[in-house]
Amino acid sequence: MKLLGVRLPMMSSLLVWCLLWEAVGRAELVFLLPPLSAVLATMGELFATSKFLEATWITLRSFALGLGFAILVGVPLGVLMGRVPSADRLLGMWVNVFVSAPLSALVPVLMILFGFGPTTIVVTVFLFAVWIIALDTRAGVQHVPSSLIEMARSYGAGRAALYAKVILWAALPEILAGVRIGVIRGVKGVVIGQILVSIVGYGALFELYARNFLMEQFWALTILAFAFALVASEAIGALERRIEYYAGVRQ
Protein backbone atom coordinates (compact mmCIF):
# COMPACT_ATOMS: atom_id res chain seq x y z
CA MET A 1 0.00 0.00 0.00
CA LYS A 2 1.18 3.54 -0.75
CA LEU A 3 0.28 6.71 1.09
CA LEU A 4 1.42 10.11 -0.23
CA GLY A 5 3.98 8.32 -2.38
CA VAL A 6 5.54 6.54 0.59
CA ARG A 7 5.52 2.77 0.53
CA LEU A 8 4.00 1.54 3.79
CA PRO A 9 5.09 -1.73 5.33
CA MET A 10 2.57 -4.55 5.46
CA MET A 11 0.12 -4.57 8.38
CA SER A 12 0.55 -0.84 8.87
CA SER A 13 -3.21 -0.34 8.56
CA LEU A 14 -3.62 -2.80 11.42
CA LEU A 15 -1.24 -0.67 13.45
CA VAL A 16 -3.40 2.40 12.82
CA TRP A 17 -6.49 0.61 14.12
CA CYS A 18 -4.61 -0.69 17.13
CA LEU A 19 -3.48 2.85 18.00
CA LEU A 20 -7.06 4.10 17.58
CA TRP A 21 -8.31 1.37 19.90
CA GLU A 22 -5.63 2.26 22.44
CA ALA A 23 -6.55 5.97 22.25
CA VAL A 24 -10.29 5.37 22.62
CA GLY A 25 -9.61 2.98 25.51
CA ARG A 26 -7.39 5.45 27.32
CA ALA A 27 -9.88 8.26 26.85
CA GLU A 28 -12.39 6.01 28.64
CA LEU A 29 -15.08 6.99 26.14
CA VAL A 30 -16.78 3.62 26.23
CA PHE A 31 -16.46 1.53 29.32
CA LEU A 32 -16.87 -1.65 27.19
CA LEU A 33 -13.59 -0.86 25.48
CA PRO A 34 -10.50 -0.96 27.69
CA PRO A 35 -7.14 0.07 26.16
CA LEU A 36 -5.60 -2.52 23.84
CA SER A 37 -2.43 -2.69 25.92
CA ALA A 38 -4.49 -3.72 28.97
CA VAL A 39 -6.24 -6.38 26.89
CA LEU A 40 -2.93 -7.75 25.66
CA ALA A 41 -1.52 -7.78 29.18
CA THR A 42 -4.59 -9.69 30.36
CA MET A 43 -4.13 -12.15 27.48
CA GLY A 44 -0.68 -12.93 28.87
CA GLU A 45 -2.16 -13.56 32.29
CA LEU A 46 -4.92 -15.74 30.82
CA PHE A 47 -2.38 -18.16 29.41
CA ALA A 48 -1.21 -18.89 32.92
CA THR A 49 -4.62 -19.83 34.34
CA SER A 50 -5.64 -23.48 34.36
CA LYS A 51 -9.24 -22.52 33.68
CA PHE A 52 -8.26 -20.89 30.40
CA LEU A 53 -6.01 -23.79 29.33
CA GLU A 54 -8.72 -26.29 30.12
CA ALA A 55 -11.27 -24.29 28.13
CA THR A 56 -8.84 -24.02 25.23
CA TRP A 57 -8.29 -27.76 25.26
CA ILE A 58 -12.03 -28.48 25.22
CA THR A 59 -12.58 -25.92 22.47
CA LEU A 60 -9.79 -27.16 20.23
CA ARG A 61 -10.78 -30.77 20.75
CA SER A 62 -14.44 -30.11 19.95
CA PHE A 63 -13.43 -28.10 16.93
CA ALA A 64 -11.03 -30.74 15.62
CA LEU A 65 -13.48 -33.58 16.19
CA GLY A 66 -16.40 -31.73 14.60
CA LEU A 67 -14.34 -30.64 11.60
CA GLY A 68 -12.84 -34.10 11.25
CA PHE A 69 -16.26 -35.71 11.12
CA ALA A 70 -17.45 -32.98 8.74
CA ILE A 71 -14.61 -33.82 6.32
CA LEU A 72 -15.11 -37.57 6.71
CA VAL A 73 -18.83 -37.22 5.94
CA GLY A 74 -18.84 -34.16 3.67
CA VAL A 75 -16.26 -35.34 1.13
CA PRO A 76 -17.85 -38.76 0.46
CA LEU A 77 -21.29 -37.12 0.41
CA GLY A 78 -20.09 -34.57 -2.14
CA VAL A 79 -18.44 -37.27 -4.26
CA LEU A 80 -21.66 -39.29 -4.19
CA MET A 81 -23.71 -36.26 -5.25
CA GLY A 82 -21.19 -35.32 -7.92
CA ARG A 83 -21.02 -38.77 -9.48
CA VAL A 84 -24.52 -40.21 -9.03
CA PRO A 85 -27.27 -38.00 -10.50
CA SER A 86 -30.07 -39.76 -8.59
CA ALA A 87 -28.26 -39.21 -5.27
CA ASP A 88 -27.78 -35.59 -6.28
CA ARG A 89 -31.50 -35.13 -6.90
CA LEU A 90 -32.36 -36.86 -3.63
CA LEU A 91 -29.87 -35.00 -1.40
CA GLY A 92 -29.17 -31.80 -3.29
CA MET A 93 -32.14 -29.88 -1.98
CA TRP A 94 -31.44 -30.72 1.66
CA VAL A 95 -27.76 -29.90 1.46
CA ASN A 96 -28.62 -26.57 -0.13
CA VAL A 97 -31.20 -25.85 2.56
CA PHE A 98 -28.76 -26.64 5.37
CA VAL A 99 -25.86 -24.73 3.85
CA SER A 100 -27.82 -21.48 4.02
CA ALA A 101 -30.01 -22.21 7.07
CA PRO A 102 -29.40 -20.36 10.36
CA LEU A 103 -28.18 -23.47 12.15
CA SER A 104 -27.74 -21.63 15.47
CA ALA A 105 -31.49 -22.05 15.86
CA LEU A 106 -30.98 -25.80 16.03
CA VAL A 107 -28.44 -25.72 18.87
CA PRO A 108 -31.11 -25.73 21.65
CA VAL A 109 -32.57 -28.87 20.08
CA LEU A 110 -29.10 -30.38 19.92
CA MET A 111 -28.69 -29.66 23.63
CA ILE A 112 -31.78 -31.74 24.35
CA LEU A 113 -30.50 -34.54 22.11
CA PHE A 114 -26.85 -34.55 23.12
CA GLY A 115 -26.79 -32.98 26.57
CA PHE A 116 -25.12 -29.84 27.89
CA GLY A 117 -21.63 -31.08 27.21
CA PRO A 118 -18.87 -31.26 24.62
CA THR A 119 -20.89 -33.66 22.40
CA THR A 120 -23.31 -30.87 21.53
CA ILE A 121 -20.38 -28.62 20.62
CA VAL A 122 -18.89 -31.29 18.35
CA VAL A 123 -22.24 -31.80 16.64
CA THR A 124 -22.65 -28.04 16.21
CA VAL A 125 -19.23 -27.70 14.59
CA PHE A 126 -20.05 -30.68 12.37
CA LEU A 127 -23.37 -29.21 11.25
CA PHE A 128 -21.85 -25.80 10.56
CA ALA A 129 -19.04 -27.20 8.42
CA VAL A 130 -20.29 -30.34 6.70
CA TRP A 131 -22.67 -28.89 4.08
CA ILE A 132 -20.30 -26.48 2.41
CA ILE A 133 -17.63 -29.21 2.26
CA ALA A 134 -20.14 -31.51 0.55
CA LEU A 135 -21.26 -28.83 -1.90
CA ASP A 136 -17.73 -27.81 -2.88
CA THR A 137 -16.62 -31.41 -3.23
CA ARG A 138 -19.63 -32.03 -5.48
CA ALA A 139 -18.66 -29.07 -7.67
CA GLY A 140 -15.06 -30.30 -7.84
CA VAL A 141 -16.04 -33.83 -8.77
CA GLN A 142 -18.38 -32.57 -11.48
CA HIS A 143 -15.58 -30.50 -13.00
CA VAL A 144 -13.09 -33.33 -13.30
CA PRO A 145 -12.22 -33.30 -17.02
CA SER A 146 -14.02 -36.22 -18.65
CA SER A 147 -10.92 -37.06 -20.66
CA LEU A 148 -9.02 -37.78 -17.42
CA ILE A 149 -11.72 -40.26 -16.41
CA GLU A 150 -11.71 -41.80 -19.89
CA MET A 151 -7.93 -41.99 -19.77
CA ALA A 152 -7.95 -43.86 -16.46
CA ARG A 153 -10.65 -46.24 -17.69
CA SER A 154 -8.89 -46.87 -20.99
CA TYR A 155 -5.75 -47.89 -19.13
CA GLY A 156 -7.70 -50.32 -17.01
CA ALA A 157 -8.47 -48.39 -13.81
CA GLY A 158 -11.06 -50.10 -11.64
CA ARG A 159 -13.52 -48.11 -9.56
CA ALA A 160 -11.23 -47.81 -6.53
CA ALA A 161 -8.21 -46.68 -8.58
CA LEU A 162 -10.37 -44.25 -10.55
CA TYR A 163 -11.39 -42.48 -7.34
CA ALA A 164 -8.13 -42.77 -5.42
CA LYS A 165 -5.77 -41.91 -8.27
CA VAL A 166 -7.80 -39.52 -10.41
CA ILE A 167 -11.13 -38.13 -9.23
CA LEU A 168 -10.20 -37.11 -5.67
CA TRP A 169 -6.94 -35.54 -6.83
CA ALA A 170 -8.56 -33.70 -9.69
CA ALA A 171 -11.24 -32.34 -7.34
CA LEU A 172 -8.71 -31.41 -4.64
CA PRO A 173 -8.77 -27.62 -5.28
CA GLU A 174 -12.52 -27.45 -4.70
CA ILE A 175 -12.37 -29.88 -1.78
CA LEU A 176 -9.76 -27.69 -0.09
CA ALA A 177 -11.79 -24.54 -0.79
CA GLY A 178 -14.74 -26.29 0.88
CA VAL A 179 -12.61 -27.30 3.85
CA ARG A 180 -11.31 -23.74 4.20
CA ILE A 181 -14.84 -22.33 4.38
CA GLY A 182 -15.74 -25.28 6.58
CA VAL A 183 -12.98 -24.24 9.00
CA ILE A 184 -14.33 -20.69 9.16
CA ARG A 185 -17.85 -21.94 9.72
CA GLY A 186 -16.57 -24.48 12.22
CA VAL A 187 -15.02 -21.70 14.31
CA LYS A 188 -18.40 -19.97 14.32
CA GLY A 189 -19.97 -23.26 15.28
CA VAL A 190 -17.62 -23.89 18.17
CA VAL A 191 -18.11 -20.35 19.56
CA ILE A 192 -21.88 -20.22 19.06
CA GLY A 193 -22.30 -23.75 20.39
CA GLN A 194 -20.27 -23.03 23.50
CA ILE A 195 -21.98 -19.72 24.17
CA LEU A 196 -25.40 -21.33 23.90
CA VAL A 197 -24.41 -24.32 26.02
CA SER A 198 -22.42 -21.84 28.16
CA ILE A 199 -21.18 -24.22 30.81
CA VAL A 200 -18.14 -25.65 29.00
CA GLY A 201 -15.02 -24.26 27.36
CA TYR A 202 -14.84 -20.73 26.05
CA GLY A 203 -18.61 -20.45 26.32
CA ALA A 204 -18.38 -20.64 30.08
CA LEU A 205 -15.54 -18.11 30.07
CA PHE A 206 -17.37 -15.70 27.75
CA GLU A 207 -20.43 -15.99 29.96
CA LEU A 208 -18.36 -15.35 33.09
CA TYR A 209 -16.49 -12.35 31.63
CA ALA A 210 -19.53 -10.73 30.04
CA ARG A 211 -21.70 -11.14 33.11
CA ASN A 212 -19.08 -9.61 35.37
CA PHE A 213 -18.02 -6.93 32.89
CA LEU A 214 -14.46 -8.28 32.80
CA MET A 215 -13.84 -6.49 29.53
CA GLU A 216 -10.07 -7.04 29.32
CA GLN A 217 -10.56 -10.80 29.59
CA PHE A 218 -13.54 -10.71 27.25
CA TRP A 219 -11.62 -8.92 24.51
CA ALA A 220 -8.53 -11.05 25.00
CA LEU A 221 -10.59 -14.17 24.42
CA THR A 222 -12.36 -12.63 21.43
CA ILE A 223 -9.08 -11.66 19.80
CA LEU A 224 -7.77 -15.18 20.33
CA ALA A 225 -10.85 -16.75 18.75
CA PHE A 226 -10.68 -14.38 15.77
CA ALA A 227 -6.98 -14.96 15.33
CA PHE A 228 -7.46 -18.72 15.43
CA ALA A 229 -10.10 -18.60 12.68
CA LEU A 230 -7.86 -16.41 10.55
CA VAL A 231 -4.73 -18.53 11.02
CA ALA A 232 -6.53 -21.81 10.39
CA SER A 233 -8.17 -20.58 7.20
CA GLU A 234 -4.92 -18.98 6.01
CA ALA A 235 -3.08 -22.27 6.56
CA ILE A 236 -5.52 -24.05 4.26
CA GLY A 237 -5.40 -21.11 1.86
CA ALA A 238 -1.63 -21.57 1.65
CA LEU A 239 -2.16 -25.24 0.87
CA GLU A 240 -4.62 -24.24 -1.86
CA ARG A 241 -2.10 -21.87 -3.42
CA ARG A 242 0.52 -24.60 -3.52
CA ILE A 243 -1.71 -26.61 -5.82
CA GLU A 244 -2.84 -23.60 -7.83
CA TYR A 245 -1.36 -25.01 -11.04
CA TYR A 246 -4.35 -27.31 -11.23
CA ALA A 247 -6.36 -24.36 -12.45
CA GLY A 248 -4.31 -24.22 -15.64
CA VAL A 249 -5.75 -27.49 -16.87
CA ARG A 250 -9.36 -26.49 -16.35
CA GLN A 251 -10.59 -24.77 -19.45
Next chain:
Amino acid sequence: MDAPVKPVPSPAPAIDAVDAAVAVQGIRKVYDGGVVALDGFDLAFPRGRLTTLLGPSGCGKTTLLKIIAGLVPATAGTVLVNGAPVAGPGPERAFVFQDFALLPWANVLRNAAFGLELRGVRRDERHAIARRYLAKVGLENVETRYPHQLSGGMRQRVGLARALAVNADVLLLDEPFSAVDEQTRRKFQEDLLVLRSVERKTFLFVTHSIEEAVYVSDRIVILSRQPGRVAAVIEPAVDRSGTPDEIRRDRAYLDAVESIWHMLRDYVA
Protein backbone atom coordinates in the same frame (compact mmCIF):
# COMPACT_ATOMS: atom_id res chain seq x y z
CA MET B 1 -3.21 -41.81 -66.17
CA ASP B 2 -2.27 -44.04 -63.29
CA ALA B 3 -4.84 -43.64 -60.56
CA PRO B 4 -2.96 -42.83 -57.35
CA VAL B 5 -6.02 -43.63 -55.28
CA LYS B 6 -8.29 -46.59 -55.25
CA PRO B 7 -11.81 -45.53 -54.34
CA VAL B 8 -13.81 -48.48 -53.13
CA PRO B 9 -17.59 -48.45 -53.08
CA SER B 10 -19.23 -48.55 -49.68
CA PRO B 11 -19.37 -50.79 -47.73
CA ALA B 12 -15.69 -51.60 -47.49
CA PRO B 13 -14.70 -55.01 -48.85
CA ALA B 14 -14.59 -57.78 -46.32
CA ILE B 15 -11.04 -58.32 -45.18
CA ASP B 16 -10.07 -61.73 -43.92
CA ALA B 17 -10.87 -61.60 -40.22
CA VAL B 18 -7.49 -63.15 -39.35
CA ASP B 19 -5.71 -60.18 -40.90
CA ALA B 20 -7.73 -57.62 -39.00
CA ALA B 21 -6.35 -56.40 -35.67
CA VAL B 22 -9.64 -54.64 -35.09
CA ALA B 23 -12.99 -55.17 -36.80
CA VAL B 24 -16.36 -53.58 -36.13
CA GLN B 25 -19.58 -55.21 -37.25
CA GLY B 26 -23.02 -53.66 -37.44
CA ILE B 27 -22.13 -50.80 -35.10
CA ARG B 28 -25.04 -48.54 -34.32
CA LYS B 29 -24.82 -45.57 -32.00
CA VAL B 30 -27.77 -43.45 -31.03
CA TYR B 31 -27.17 -40.58 -28.64
CA ASP B 32 -29.58 -39.65 -25.86
CA GLY B 33 -31.15 -36.91 -27.93
CA GLY B 34 -32.03 -39.45 -30.63
CA VAL B 35 -29.21 -38.43 -32.98
CA VAL B 36 -28.00 -41.44 -34.95
CA ALA B 37 -24.21 -41.11 -35.11
CA LEU B 38 -23.48 -44.48 -36.67
CA ASP B 39 -25.80 -47.07 -38.18
CA GLY B 40 -24.91 -50.54 -39.40
CA PHE B 41 -21.25 -49.67 -39.56
CA ASP B 42 -18.83 -52.41 -40.71
CA LEU B 43 -15.11 -51.92 -41.02
CA ALA B 44 -11.91 -53.91 -40.57
CA PHE B 45 -8.52 -52.47 -39.64
CA PRO B 46 -5.61 -54.48 -41.08
CA ARG B 47 -2.90 -55.51 -38.65
CA GLY B 48 0.34 -53.61 -38.62
CA ARG B 49 -1.06 -50.77 -40.70
CA LEU B 50 -1.96 -47.21 -39.98
CA THR B 51 -5.59 -46.64 -40.87
CA THR B 52 -7.02 -43.14 -40.71
CA LEU B 53 -10.63 -42.21 -40.19
CA LEU B 54 -11.12 -38.96 -42.05
CA GLY B 55 -14.23 -36.87 -42.30
CA PRO B 56 -15.98 -33.65 -41.41
CA SER B 57 -16.95 -32.82 -37.83
CA GLY B 58 -19.96 -34.79 -36.71
CA CYS B 59 -19.30 -37.78 -38.96
CA GLY B 60 -18.86 -40.01 -35.92
CA LYS B 61 -15.15 -40.73 -36.36
CA THR B 62 -14.24 -39.97 -32.75
CA THR B 63 -17.36 -41.83 -31.58
CA LEU B 64 -16.25 -44.88 -33.56
CA LEU B 65 -12.75 -44.68 -32.09
CA LYS B 66 -14.14 -44.43 -28.55
CA ILE B 67 -16.47 -47.36 -29.19
CA ILE B 68 -13.45 -49.39 -30.31
CA ALA B 69 -11.59 -48.22 -27.20
CA GLY B 70 -14.49 -49.42 -25.07
CA LEU B 71 -15.02 -45.94 -23.63
CA VAL B 72 -18.39 -45.36 -25.26
CA PRO B 73 -20.94 -48.18 -25.40
CA ALA B 74 -22.41 -48.95 -28.82
CA THR B 75 -26.19 -49.14 -29.07
CA ALA B 76 -25.78 -52.30 -31.15
CA GLY B 77 -23.00 -54.18 -32.91
CA THR B 78 -19.75 -55.94 -32.11
CA VAL B 79 -16.13 -54.84 -31.76
CA LEU B 80 -13.59 -57.58 -32.43
CA VAL B 81 -10.01 -57.16 -31.27
CA ASN B 82 -7.66 -59.87 -32.48
CA GLY B 83 -10.76 -61.80 -33.53
CA ALA B 84 -12.43 -61.80 -30.12
CA PRO B 85 -15.39 -59.61 -29.18
CA VAL B 86 -14.66 -57.04 -26.47
CA ALA B 87 -16.84 -55.07 -24.09
CA GLY B 88 -15.01 -52.20 -22.42
CA PRO B 89 -11.36 -51.20 -22.42
CA GLY B 90 -8.61 -53.81 -22.54
CA PRO B 91 -4.82 -54.06 -22.33
CA GLU B 92 -4.46 -54.78 -26.06
CA ARG B 93 -5.59 -51.23 -26.87
CA ALA B 94 -4.06 -47.90 -25.82
CA PHE B 95 -5.59 -44.48 -26.38
CA VAL B 96 -3.97 -41.14 -27.14
CA PHE B 97 -6.23 -38.22 -26.30
CA GLN B 98 -6.85 -35.03 -28.21
CA ASP B 99 -6.43 -32.94 -25.04
CA PHE B 100 -3.50 -35.12 -23.82
CA ALA B 101 -5.34 -36.14 -20.60
CA LEU B 102 -2.26 -35.88 -18.40
CA LEU B 103 -2.55 -35.79 -14.62
CA PRO B 104 -1.64 -32.18 -13.72
CA TRP B 105 -0.46 -33.19 -10.24
CA ALA B 106 1.91 -35.87 -11.49
CA ASN B 107 5.29 -35.30 -13.10
CA VAL B 108 6.20 -36.44 -16.61
CA LEU B 109 7.67 -39.75 -15.47
CA ARG B 110 4.62 -40.72 -13.44
CA ASN B 111 2.30 -39.67 -16.24
CA ALA B 112 4.20 -41.73 -18.79
CA ALA B 113 4.16 -44.68 -16.40
CA PHE B 114 0.52 -44.21 -15.34
CA GLY B 115 -0.86 -46.93 -17.63
CA LEU B 116 1.60 -49.38 -16.11
CA GLU B 117 0.84 -48.08 -12.60
CA LEU B 118 -2.84 -48.90 -13.14
CA ARG B 119 -1.82 -52.37 -14.23
CA GLY B 120 0.10 -52.90 -11.00
CA VAL B 121 3.63 -52.91 -12.43
CA ARG B 122 6.28 -52.32 -9.73
CA ARG B 123 7.54 -48.77 -9.41
CA ASP B 124 11.16 -49.19 -10.51
CA GLU B 125 10.14 -51.46 -13.35
CA ARG B 126 7.46 -49.14 -14.70
CA HIS B 127 9.72 -46.11 -14.34
CA ALA B 128 12.44 -47.86 -16.34
CA ILE B 129 9.95 -48.68 -19.11
CA ALA B 130 8.51 -45.16 -19.08
CA ARG B 131 12.01 -43.65 -19.32
CA ARG B 132 12.75 -45.80 -22.34
CA TYR B 133 9.63 -44.64 -24.16
CA LEU B 134 10.06 -41.01 -23.13
CA ALA B 135 13.46 -41.17 -24.82
CA LYS B 136 11.87 -42.83 -27.83
CA VAL B 137 9.40 -39.98 -28.33
CA GLY B 138 12.18 -37.43 -27.94
CA LEU B 139 11.61 -36.37 -24.33
CA GLU B 140 14.69 -36.48 -22.20
CA ASN B 141 15.64 -34.58 -19.05
CA VAL B 142 12.08 -33.45 -18.40
CA GLU B 143 10.87 -36.38 -16.34
CA THR B 144 10.62 -34.40 -13.10
CA ARG B 145 8.67 -31.57 -14.73
CA TYR B 146 4.92 -31.17 -14.51
CA PRO B 147 2.55 -30.96 -17.49
CA HIS B 148 1.85 -27.24 -16.98
CA GLN B 149 5.57 -26.58 -17.46
CA LEU B 150 5.59 -28.22 -20.91
CA SER B 151 4.49 -27.01 -24.33
CA GLY B 152 1.46 -28.61 -25.98
CA GLY B 153 3.69 -30.63 -28.27
CA MET B 154 5.74 -31.98 -25.37
CA ARG B 155 2.58 -32.85 -23.45
CA GLN B 156 1.30 -34.93 -26.33
CA ARG B 157 4.66 -36.69 -26.50
CA VAL B 158 4.11 -37.70 -22.88
CA GLY B 159 0.65 -38.98 -23.87
CA LEU B 160 2.25 -40.94 -26.70
CA ALA B 161 4.92 -42.39 -24.39
CA ARG B 162 2.19 -43.45 -21.94
CA ALA B 163 0.35 -45.27 -24.75
CA LEU B 164 3.51 -46.95 -26.03
CA ALA B 165 4.68 -47.97 -22.55
CA VAL B 166 1.77 -50.36 -22.01
CA ASN B 167 2.83 -52.25 -25.14
CA ALA B 168 -0.66 -52.62 -26.62
CA ASP B 169 -1.16 -54.16 -30.07
CA VAL B 170 -3.45 -51.37 -31.16
CA LEU B 171 -2.87 -47.64 -30.71
CA LEU B 172 -5.94 -45.44 -30.96
CA LEU B 173 -5.11 -41.80 -31.68
CA ASP B 174 -7.94 -39.28 -31.45
CA GLU B 175 -6.84 -36.14 -33.33
CA PRO B 176 -3.65 -36.20 -31.30
CA PHE B 177 -2.01 -33.27 -33.08
CA SER B 178 -4.97 -30.92 -33.37
CA ALA B 179 -4.13 -28.98 -30.21
CA VAL B 180 -0.52 -28.17 -31.17
CA ASP B 181 0.91 -25.55 -33.53
CA GLU B 182 1.66 -26.25 -37.18
CA GLN B 183 5.44 -26.79 -36.95
CA THR B 184 5.02 -29.14 -34.00
CA ARG B 185 2.27 -30.89 -35.87
CA ARG B 186 4.50 -31.57 -38.89
CA LYS B 187 7.32 -32.78 -36.69
CA PHE B 188 4.84 -35.09 -35.00
CA GLN B 189 3.69 -36.51 -38.31
CA GLU B 190 7.29 -37.19 -39.30
CA ASP B 191 7.97 -38.82 -35.95
CA LEU B 192 4.83 -40.90 -36.26
CA LEU B 193 6.11 -42.35 -39.54
CA VAL B 194 9.39 -43.31 -37.87
CA LEU B 195 7.58 -44.70 -34.85
CA ARG B 196 5.30 -46.76 -37.08
CA SER B 197 8.17 -48.41 -38.87
CA VAL B 198 9.89 -49.20 -35.56
CA GLU B 199 6.96 -50.25 -33.41
CA ARG B 200 5.07 -52.64 -35.71
CA LYS B 201 1.73 -51.89 -34.14
CA THR B 202 -1.69 -51.31 -35.58
CA PHE B 203 -2.54 -47.63 -35.58
CA LEU B 204 -6.07 -46.22 -35.75
CA PHE B 205 -5.84 -42.53 -36.36
CA VAL B 206 -8.60 -39.94 -36.37
CA THR B 207 -8.07 -36.59 -38.03
CA HIS B 208 -9.88 -33.96 -40.04
CA SER B 209 -6.74 -32.86 -41.86
CA ILE B 210 -6.43 -34.31 -45.37
CA GLU B 211 -2.70 -33.59 -45.62
CA GLU B 212 -2.05 -35.25 -42.30
CA ALA B 213 -4.06 -38.31 -43.30
CA VAL B 214 -2.27 -38.73 -46.62
CA TYR B 215 1.13 -38.10 -45.07
CA VAL B 216 0.93 -40.82 -42.43
CA SER B 217 -1.66 -43.38 -43.57
CA ASP B 218 -1.48 -46.74 -45.28
CA ARG B 219 -5.21 -46.60 -45.68
CA ILE B 220 -7.70 -43.79 -45.36
CA VAL B 221 -11.36 -44.37 -44.60
CA ILE B 222 -13.47 -41.39 -45.55
CA LEU B 223 -16.67 -41.05 -43.57
CA SER B 224 -19.85 -39.23 -44.51
CA ARG B 225 -22.08 -37.51 -42.03
CA GLN B 226 -25.22 -38.41 -40.04
CA PRO B 227 -25.24 -41.27 -39.78
CA GLY B 228 -21.54 -41.90 -40.34
CA ARG B 229 -20.95 -44.20 -43.28
CA VAL B 230 -17.88 -45.32 -45.18
CA ALA B 231 -17.89 -43.03 -48.21
CA ALA B 232 -14.63 -44.38 -49.63
CA VAL B 233 -11.48 -46.29 -48.75
CA ILE B 234 -8.25 -44.99 -50.19
CA GLU B 235 -4.76 -46.43 -50.05
CA PRO B 236 -2.43 -43.62 -51.03
CA ALA B 237 0.60 -45.09 -52.79
CA VAL B 238 2.95 -42.48 -51.37
CA ASP B 239 6.65 -43.29 -51.49
CA ARG B 240 7.78 -42.58 -47.92
CA SER B 241 11.44 -43.44 -48.38
CA GLY B 242 12.44 -39.82 -49.00
CA THR B 243 12.84 -36.85 -46.70
CA PRO B 244 9.70 -35.18 -45.32
CA ASP B 245 9.98 -32.47 -47.95
CA GLU B 246 10.30 -35.00 -50.73
CA ILE B 247 7.24 -36.86 -49.46
CA ARG B 248 5.22 -33.65 -49.36
CA ARG B 249 6.22 -32.94 -52.99
CA ASP B 250 5.60 -36.53 -54.07
CA ARG B 251 3.21 -36.77 -57.03
CA ALA B 252 1.13 -39.52 -55.38
CA TYR B 253 0.90 -37.48 -52.17
CA LEU B 254 -0.33 -34.37 -53.95
CA ASP B 255 -2.78 -36.33 -56.12
CA ALA B 256 -4.22 -38.15 -53.13
CA VAL B 257 -4.72 -34.89 -51.24
CA GLU B 258 -6.40 -33.41 -54.29
CA SER B 259 -8.74 -36.33 -54.94
CA ILE B 260 -9.76 -36.63 -51.28
CA TRP B 261 -10.48 -32.95 -51.26
CA HIS B 262 -12.81 -33.35 -54.24
CA MET B 263 -14.41 -36.40 -52.71
CA LEU B 264 -15.15 -34.64 -49.46
CA ARG B 265 -16.54 -31.65 -51.30
CA ASP B 266 -18.71 -33.64 -53.70
CA TYR B 267 -19.96 -36.61 -51.73
CA VAL B 268 -19.62 -35.94 -48.08
CA ALA B 269 -20.34 -32.35 -47.21
